[in-house]
Amino acid sequence: xxxxxxxxxxxxxxxxxxxxxxxxxxxxxxxxxxxxxxxxxxxxxxxxxxxxxxxxxxxxxxxxxxxxxxxxxxxxxxxxxxxxxxxxxxxxxxxxxxxxxxxxxxxxxxxxxxxxxxxxxxxxxxxxxxxxxxxxxxxxxxxxxxxxxxxxxxxxxxxxxxxxxxxxxxxxxxxxx
Amino acid sequence: xxxxxxxxxxxxxxxxxxxxxxxxxxxxxxxxxxxxxxxxxxxxxxxxxxxxxxxxxxxxxxxxxxxxxxxxxxxxxxxxxxxxxxxxxxxxxxxxxxxxxxxxxxxxxxxxxxxxxxxxxxxxxxxxxxxxxxxxxxxxxxxxxxxxxxxxx
Numbered sequence: 228x229x230x231x232x233x234x235x236x237x238x239x240x241x242x243x244x245x246x247x248x249x250x251x252x253x254x255x256x257x258x259x260x261x262x263x264x265x266x267x268x269x270x271x272x273x274x275x276x277x278x279x280x281x282x283x284x285x286x287x288x289x290x291x292x293x294x295x296x297x298x299x300x301x302x303x304x305x306x307x308x309x310x311x312x313x314x315x316x317x318x319x320x321x322x323x324x325x326x327x328x329x330x331x332x333x334x335x336x337x338x339x340x341x342x343x344x345x346x347x348x349x350x351x352x353x354x355x356x357x358x359x360x361x362x363x364x365x366x367x368x369x370x371x372x373x374x375x376x377x378x379x380x381x382x383x384x385x386x387x388x389x390x391x392x393x394x395x396x397x398x399x400x401x402x403x404x
Numbered sequence: 405x406x407x408x409x410x411x412x413x414x415x416x417x418x419x420x421x422x423x424x425x426x427x428x429x430x431x432x433x434x435x436x437x438x439x440x441x442x443x444x445x446x447x448x449x450x451x452x453x454x455x456x457x458x459x460x461x462x463x464x465x466x467x468x469x470x471x472x473x474x475x476x477x478x479x480x481x482x483x484x485x486x487x488x489x490x491x492x493x494x495x496x497x498x499x500x501x502x503x504x505x506x507x508x509x510x511x512x513x514x515x516x517x518x519x520x521x522x523x524x525x526x527x528x529x530x531x532x533x534x535x536x537x538x539x540x541x542x543x544x545x546x547x548x549x550x551x552x553x554x555x556x557x
Contacts, residue, residue, distance in 0.1 A: 235520070258496045329451075329463045354467045362492040364450045 260362055260370075260381040267292070267372045268360035272350040275332055275339075280324070280348055282376075289398035290322035292370040294358055296330040297338035299366040304342060306367050306385035311345035313391050318347075321399060325349035328358055328366040373398040411522025415515040422511055440476045443485050444469050448497050456499055 262268075271281040293310055295303040314323050325347065327335050332351050339349070352358055361370060371380040371394055379397040382390065434442065441458060447468060449460035457465045457472075468489065475485045489497045501507065 258494050261491055261494045354470075355463050356467060359450070359464065359467055359471070359489075360492060362450070362494065362497075364493075 257383045260378065262362065262370070262378040262381065264377055264379070266376050267370065267378045268357065270350070270357050270360070272326075272352060272357065274348040274350055275327075275336060276348065278348070280350065285322050285324070285372075286376065287374060288320065288322055289374050290324060290372050291398075292324050292326060292361065292372065294326045294328045294361070294363045294366050294368045296328045296366045297334040298330065299328070302385040303338075303367050307342045307345075309386045309388055309391050310347075311343060312388065313395065314345045314347050317395065317399065321395070323347040326352050326357055328352070328363060329355055371395075371398045374400075407526045408519070408522060411519060411526070414522075415518040418518070419511045419515055436476050439482060440469070440472045443472050443476070443482060446486070446498060446500055447472075447489055448493075448499050450493060450497070 267282065269282040271279060271283075274280050291310075291313070293306075295306070297303075310323055310325075313321070323345075327349060335349060350357065361368075367382075367385050369382040369386055370378055371382070373379050380394055382394060386394075444458035445456045447457045449455045449457050449462060449465040450468075451462050451464050452460045455465075457468045471488070472485055475488060480488070486498065486502075495502065
């Protein structure tokens with residue numbers, strides 16, 4: 228019985244410690260997206276410029292869907308030049324689409340006027356329906372979709388240049404990296 | 405081992421009572437509105453901290469409530485409505501775990517705790533009485549005896 232009691236201590240302490248260690252180190256919202264390796268949700272929405280854009284228009288080329296908001300400070304401000312640089316460098320083989328996450332279009336235009344409009348389109352998602360289809364929990368979140376239309380990665384939080392370079396490897400053809 | 409029986413029995417009674425209460429409160433067949441409200445209460449608001457879709461005023465929660473109403477009105481079962489959101493957000497969107505094993509875990513942990521505590525208390529008691537007996541020395545016993553005889557005299 229005495230030996231059993233000593234065995235109980237590690238038997239309880241080890242799994243509980245492991246459980247707490249697993250839980251404390253991460254954001255509880257940062258769970259694996261069920262969309263991974265599945266077809267990205269399809270959509271047809273109006274851009275900030277008033278044009279209609281559809282996911283079908285992007286078929287056959289890889290694209291990023293970046294959920295952002297003008298009120299998402301500083302994360303979206305920090306991330307903005309990373310997306311602009313990727314658009315500048317890979318604009319020919321990669322499409323980037325911004326989606327306003329619970330944001331007023333006028334505020335979003337103000338943000339772009341202040342921090343620079345890189346030239347890629349931004350979708351207005353009035354009811355947040357597209358954000359729900361992608362399972363977004365808060366901006367910024369970026370989905371990497373490959374040329375076959377499959378979601379290859381969900382970036383939770385702001386992208387950095389280094390992260391962007393790594394993740395583009397998942398969707399861009401080898402020659403373009 | 406027989407000393408443990410009341411402890412184990414108490415643990416079992418607590419666990420069974422918990423399960424019975426859960427089953428009894430399950431209720432009668434609900435209307436569409438009630439079903440939608442129940443489902444909204446089961447789903448996590450995606451951009452809140454620990455609030456259900458039913459309790460949250462955010463735009464996402466409002467849209468999810470609208471989609472629940474739409475799906476329920478369209479004849480979707482409760483499981484189909486849950487699956488619609490799990491396909492987008494993962495199991496994370498559910499405030500209540502779907503696996504029966506997860507539901508039983510707290511009962512198992514409490515039961516294990518009660519059994520361990522009981523075992524510890526049962527082992528404690530006999531050793532404590534033995535210790536009291538051991539502190540009376542032969543000299544003390546003789547002293548008490550002599551005093552008692554002195555009183556008689």
